[in-house]
Amino acid sequence: MSKKLKVELKNLTKTFVTNKNDQVKAVDNINLTINPGEFVCLLGPSGCGKTTTLRMLAGFEIPTSGEIFIGDENVANLTPDKRDTAMVFQNYALFPHMNVYDNIAYGLKLQKLPKSEIQSRVDKILKLMKMEDFAKRVPSEMSGGQQQRVSLARALIMESGVLLFDEPLSNLDAKLRLHMRDEIRKIQKQVGISSIYVTHDQEEAMGLSDKVVIMKDGMIMQVGSPREIYQKPVNEFVAQFIGRANILDGKIVGKKGDNVLLDVHGVIYETEKTTGHEVGESVKFMVRPESFKLGETDFKAPVTKSVFMGSHHEYEVELFGKIFEISENNPMRKVTIEVGADLSFSMDPNSIHILEKE
Ligand SMILES: Nc1ncnc2c1ncn2[C@@H]1O[C@H](COP(=O)(O)OP(=O)(O)OP(=O)(O)O)[C@@H](O)[C@H]1O
Ligand SMILES: [Mg+2]
Numbered sequence: 001m002s003k004k005l006k007v008e009l010k011n012l013t014k015t016f017v018t019n020k021n022d023q024v025k026a027v028d029n030i031n032l033t034i035n036p037g038e039f040v041c042l043l044g045p046s047g048c049g050k051t052t053t054l055r056m057l058a059g060f061e062i063p064t065s066g067e068i069f070i071g072d073e074n075v076a077n078l079t080p081d082k083r084d085t086a087m088v089f090q091n092y093a094l095f096p097h098m099n100v101y102d103n104i105a106y107g108l109k110l111q112k113l114p115k116s117e118i119q120s121r122v123d124k125i126l127k128l129m130k131m132e133d134f135a136k137r138v139p140s141e142m143s144g145g146q147q148q149r150v151s152l153a154r155a156l157i158m159e160s161g162v163l164l165f166d167e168p169l170s171n172l173d174a175k176l177r178l179h180m181r182d183e184i185r186k187i188q189k190q191v192g193i194s195s196i197y198v199t200h201d202q203e204e205a206m207g208l209s210d211k212v213v214i215m216k217d218g219m220i221m222q223v224g225s226p227r228e229i230y231q232k233p234v235n236e237f238v239a240q241f242i243g244r245a246n247i248l249d250g251k252i253v254g255k256k257g258d259n260v261l262l263d264v265h266g267v268i269y270e271t272e273k274t275t276g277h278e279v280g281e282s283v284k285f286m287v288r289p290e291s292f293k294l295g296e297t298d299f300k301a302p303v304t305k306s307v308f309m310g311s312h313h314e315y316e317v318e319l320f321g322k323i324f325e326i327s328e329n330n331p332m333r334k335v336t337i338e339v340g341a342d343l344s345f346s347m348d349p350n351s352i353h354i355l356e357k358e
Helices: 050-058 100-110 115-128 144-156 174-191 202-208 226-231 236-241
Strands: 007-017 023-034 039-043 065-070 085-088 162-166 194-199 211-216 219-224 246-256 259-264 267-272 282-287 292-308 312-319 322-329 342-347
Touching (some): 007 050, 023 050, 023 211, 023 219, 039 050, 050 194, 115 174, 144 174, 211 226, 219 226, 219 236, 246 322
Parallel strands (some): 085 162
Antiparallel strands (some): 007 065, 246 259, 292 342
16 A cells, blocks of 8 residues: 655754754754665654654755655655655644544545545545544544544555654553554554654654664664664663663773673673773673672672562662662562662673763
């Protein structure tokens, strides 16, 4: 049904001039490729340039410089109706006085397609979205999740080459958000349309994406699969932004094949090397809270926090002037260690990730 187009951003920059004549570089020379059929999330803190990037893709903003290729065409200066994109908005943006059927059919009516074709395409989408029973309802008669499904249907029916989403689930409650996330992913896979999805919810990005793009201050920090971004963040910003991370100091004291020997306050760990580091160098490395082994004796420190979280138990210990966050999954009959008592632990060498130099 879709055309599966490749999207390329080349040296894309957007500088806004405010009414006080200040210049704001919202997007700063970014380069990004979205392969045909791929689902890519733009993720980053508020103000990092996600929406601006998406709006340039849609044609609602014209770039200050750079190129946007959709398929083989540079669309950077074309109006929204001249490019092969469809957008799903945060606030659904449905027409309140039209029923579901007419909302979905709207774009096709504008194209003046024959009534019979419109009917069959709307019916097909309603079926795909499992919304056949809602065709006659108006938006105010539906839940937020149902409205968002209509909004997705309205974008899908245009059979565009690229689907754009700007925080489409942020108005929904947590449970519905989870459900809609799975629906979106399922339908996107079924339809195969190249998709770019903006969110500042890291779990959403992890759960949806083939590829996550981490942005900060208008720039791209890292592009990778959810696994790469979580396990091998390039720097402290990415490590801290995705999940929880302990950032610790160590020193590279030797090499062993493709690995390095890392001295962590007198304990030597053999771990995977990151490019650009030499023997003798002090480095920062990351260990996730779940990557400690409790009960082992490399380190020992007093517990400053001990909280039962259901699926896991969260500890904090103070050592070498830092707070270590340690989490242990929760099989039953495990002894928990209370605040004030000592916790003994080591790190899993396979889960140590040395950060690149900044
Ligand atoms: N029309 C505008 N005029 C001036 N500055 C703007 C304009 N639109 C956005 N900006 C600025 O550009 C930067 C990026 O904004 P953008 O909306 O792209 O961020 P975002 O990553 O989508 O953030 P959020 O997560 O809060 O939605 C911000 O500093 C913002 O203040
Ligand atoms: Mg935004």
